[in-house]
Amino acid sequence: MSIEAARPETPRRFSEALDQLGHARLRPGLRLSSRQPSPARLAPHGVSFSAGVQDPHDADRPLATGRFILLHDPAGPEPWGGDLRVVTYLRAAVEPDVVSDELFSQVAWDWLLEALEGRGALHAHAAGTATRSFSHGFGSLSGGQQSTEIELRASWTPQGPDMRRHLEAWGDLVGVCAGLPPEPARSAPEPAGPAPQHDRPKPEPARPAPEHGRPFHEQGARPPAGDEGPARPRPVHGLN
Numbered sequence: 729m730s731i732e733a734a735r736p737e738t739p740r741r742f743s744e745a746l747d748q749l750g751h752a753r754l755r756p757g758l759r760l761s762s763r764q765p766s767p768a769r770l771a772p773h774g775v776s777f778s779a780g781v782q783d784p785h786d787a788d789r790p791l792a793t794g795r796f797i798l799l800h801d802p803a804g805p806e807p808w809g810g811d812l813r814v815v816t817y818l819r820a821a822v823e824p825d826v827v828s829d830e831l832f833s834q835v836a837w838d839w840l841l842e843a844l845e846g847r848g849a850l851h852a853h854a855a856g857t858a859t860r861s862f863s864h865g866f867g868s869l870s871g872g873q874q875s876t877e878i879e880l881r882a883s884w885t886p887q888g889p890d891m892r893r894h895l896e897a898w899g900d901l902v903g904v905c906a907g908l909p910p911e912p913a914r915s916a917p918e919p920a921g922p923a924p925q926h927d928r929p930k931p932e933p934a935r936p937a938p939e940h941g942r943p944f945h946e947q948g949a950r951p952p953a954g955d956e957g958p959a960r961p962r963p964v965h966g967l968n
Contacts, residue, residue, distance in 0.1 A: 741811060742773045742800040748891040749775070749798065754899040757781055757908050771799035771813070779899060781906035792906035794818035796898050798891065809853045810885040814894050818880045820905035824862070827876040833858035836880050836905075843901040849886065849893035856882030878905070 754760060758779055766774030780793040797815040804811040826832055836858040844851055863875040880901075886894050904910070 738773065739800065739802055741802070745798060745800065745812060745891045746775060749895050750892075752892040752895040752899075754779075754896060755903050755908070755911055757906075758899050758903055760899070766797045766799065770797075770815070771801040773800040774798060777895075779902050781903060781908060792818065792820035792902050794898070794902045794905075796895060798894075807853070808885050810887075812886050812891075813883060814851075814886055814898075815883040816881070816898055818902060818905060820878055822860075822876050822878050824874070824876045827860045827862065827878060832860055832878065836878050837882075839904055840880065840882055840901055843897040843904070844884075844894070846900065847893040847897040848888075849897045850888045851884040851886055851894070854882065854884040856880065880905075 758781060761778040764776040764778065766776040768774075774797060776795060776797040778793070778795050780790045783789040783791050795817045799813045799815060800811060801808070801813075802811055805813075822832075837856065840856070841854070857880075859879040859881075861875075861877050861879060863877075900911070
């Protein structure tokens with residue numbers, strides 16, 4: 729995949745952010761799409777990517793899909809608290825007994841915050857929604873199976889000098905929601921500058937962790953956590 733070279737009118741701040749995204753190293757098992765246009769109504773400048781994890785037994789069936797959008801507005805909108813904003817969307821299939829758990833929405837939000845923290849992606853003004861959904865077909869669609877999903881929409885203002893950490897963190901979240909095994913523990917370097925507000929609720933309820941190598945749609949409400957991980961993450965070739 730590729731990121732087009734910055735045009736002359738592209739602000740330097742956004743050009744630097746694009747270059748940093750090009751050095752992101754995503755976890756194995758995650759397929760990142762080529763660059764897509766971001767909604768023009770959101771900001772003067774933006775870039776968008778899609779990613780997903782396919783079912784190894786059915787190439788046409790995604791276990792989790794999502795979208796990562798980086799926006800830049802030189803005016804620095806007040807709600808953002810900065811001139812850059814990350815907007816994300818993620819959807820994953822889950823078991824009915826998992827999606828019916830009232831705590832699961834909080835769990836999904838916690839996974840996002842933990843992914844950002846794990847990559848050292850400092851941020852502020854985080855906001856979002858986690859939606860648990862059931863769907864069932866009727867009429868000509870009555871033969872279809874019942875669908876249960878978790879949908880997470882979130883945005884935050886990145887802090888610090890390295891945007892690649894935010895794309896890597898989002899990739900980790902997509903992998904977790906698809907049931908991929910966690911990567912080996914790593915130490916996240918501390919970016920320079922004061923640590924901003926992470927908006928993490930305290931205390932937080934007990935939360936399930938995905939079983940190694942099993943997607944959510946094959947897991948129970950409280951699967952056990954593991955400690956083994958796959959190989960080192962691969963670089964995103966051709967982004968810059």
